[in-house]
Amino acid sequence: MTTVQPPRHRAPAETSAPVEPPTMPIPRAALDAARAAAVPAPRMAPGPGMAGMAAMPGMPQPSVPPRNGLGIAGLVLGLCGLVVGLIPLFGIGAILLGIVGLVLGLVGVQRARRRVATNTRTAVSGVVACVLAVALGITGMVIVADAVTQLGEDLSAIGATTPAVSGTPDTSDTSGTSGSSAPATSAVGFGQTFTYADGLAVTVDRPTAYDPSSYAAGNTNPHAFQVTVRVTNNTGRAFDPTLLSVAMSTAGAPASQVFDSEMGLPPQNQLQPGRSLTYDVAFSTTTDAGEAQVDVVPSFDHEHAVFTGSL
DSSP states (O other): OOOOOOOOOOOOOOOOOOOOOOOOOOOHHHHHHHHHHHSOOOOOOOOHHHHHHHTSTTSOOOOOOOOOHHHHHHHHHHHHHHHHHTSGGGHHHHHHHHHHHHHHHHHHHHHHHTTSOSOHHHHHHHHHHHHHHHHHHHHHHHHHHHHHHHHHHHHHHHHHOOOEEESOOOTTOTTOOTTOOOOSSSEEETTOEEEOTTSEEEEEOOOEEOOOOTTOBOOOSSEEEEEEEEEEEOSSSOBOGGGOEEEEEETTEEOEEEBOGGGOOOOOSOBOTTOEEEEEEEEEESOSSSEEEEEEEOSTTSOOEEEEEEO
């Protein structure tokens, strides 16, 4: 008879996994230091020490904007000085603008040489413009000074001009001094010659009746007279008669000049030394009798030559 053996229980097999050693506790101070290192430090403004560190070799250099302001200012002042210098009366303003702009432009050029600025051409152009502005201002002041000097000389010449009267008076004059010499005065009779100190001689004949044409302008009074003016140039140089003016009055009332095509045009050509010209002028008067006066002014350099007499 066969007997059955009960099953035997086997012991569990041993595993080959290593056994971890027991861990040590981490100190609290080390944990706090690790947390502080994980937080980013706040950024601080660069101080003098950091600026010195940035200037050290190998350190990254910060970008600095170029200092171009003085060069641009010099160019602007130079251009303004050129514009102002075109007017001679403002020459002193052009000089001041040019000097200030020249200083700024030279400083701008020095900055460009030190590579602090980048507008070398602008600064050089400003220096050149300022130099031209100063030169233009000096030229304008010289022109103004010459003009003032010339004006003073002209005024002095006008004040020094004294007339010398010669010739014979009008035989029909009411004074009845036929054949006598003319008085030494600025007022002479019709038909006499008024001679200036520079040799220019003016003669005015007695006014004669005139009949204006239908196209005449200025014939506003009931009567009209024609006046003949003769100018002789004994000055030794050419005389310009374009400024010659003639005025007339009768009985103390001014006459209006009549512009008529039959009278011709006023003299335009220069009168050469030793030659004479004749100029006819018509006037519209309020009366045809009594005392009449004709004033002749050859130019700005001559005073009035006055001719009087009866109509």
